[in-house]
Amino acid sequence: MLDRDQAAIAATLLHGPDHLPDGLFAGDEAAVLRGLRVHATTIFHARLVALEESFPRTRELLGDAEFNRLSRLFVEDGGASGRSLTDIGDGFAERLTNRDAADLARAEWLWLQSYHAAEAPALQLADLAGLDEATLLDRPTRCHPAARCLALDSNIAPLLDPALPPEARTLLFVRPGADVRIVAIDASVAAVLADAEEILPLGNLIAGLDEAHPDGGAAIAALIDAGAFEKV
Structure with missing residues (x-):
């Protein structure tokens, strides 16, 4: 009724x-x-x-x-x-229709989505310390629920965070703790993150990045440090 x-x-x-x-x-x-x-x-x-x-x-x-x-x-x-x-x-x-405004609005909307995403512990580099290579590569990995990627068409990144470079064209929104962080990343990194919507071995992500990035292992480490993955 x-x-x-x-x-x-x-x-x-x-x-x-x-x-x-x-x-x-x-x-x-x-x-x-x-x-x-x-x-x-x-x-x-x-x-x-x-x-x-x-x-x-x-x-x-x-x-x-x-x-x-x-x-x-x-x-x-x-x-x-x-x-x-x-x-x-x-x-x-x-x-x-204003390109800068559209980019900025999309970024602010993803910031809100990241902020309101489900709670989950973030994978940390300390969680990987002491693992042998085989165990490290087999470690289950999945994107953190708060992780969001955005491809930009303009130079609005510093309007979100003055520390971001104007030439940044792909942004990663993460919330490993209470606050949302915005990180500039390569488009190839964003593509690998999209693959990590489901649980995958860490080695698969490193191998995927190695095909399009000069150092897949370092790129994955930077993502972990940023809080892009859930601790599963």
Whole structure:
């Protein structure tokens, strides 16, 4: 019953009063419509605020007025329909025609996904200390749930972290502890990380990197040090 009523309210807010079932609210039609308008305005404002909080750097890059205009278009065009406030930014970056802003919004969205990802202990280099070569290469490995990779089309990396080089074109988002870290990586490293969505022996990842990277072992060590893998 509650789900049905909520669906009816959502349909009314999205498509108009003709979708409001008779008897859902007490009072005459004018009073009900006034209440729905207030409710719709409140939801609309909450969605705009959620977008501002999800993309603070993109907002700063575009300026308040332009960001607000684009946010309103996104909400009015149904881009936020059916989404919770925490998920409202999904797809917002794809609506941006400014290349720098689109890249920055995609990066901020992945930062949030990394931040809210499932908890899991990160594999550390200390966990590998003392292992013989065979045991090391057979060590089960899998990407950390918070690890995300992003290919950039512009020089926005320093806007996320001033320590990142402007020429960085592939970013890795990790959260080995409480804080999200952003690391510049090679595209070949990102491809190997994609293979590690399922558990694989560490040796397989090193071999995969060796084909496209001058030193696969060192690259894997750098990923472990960054917190890119889950301790399994």
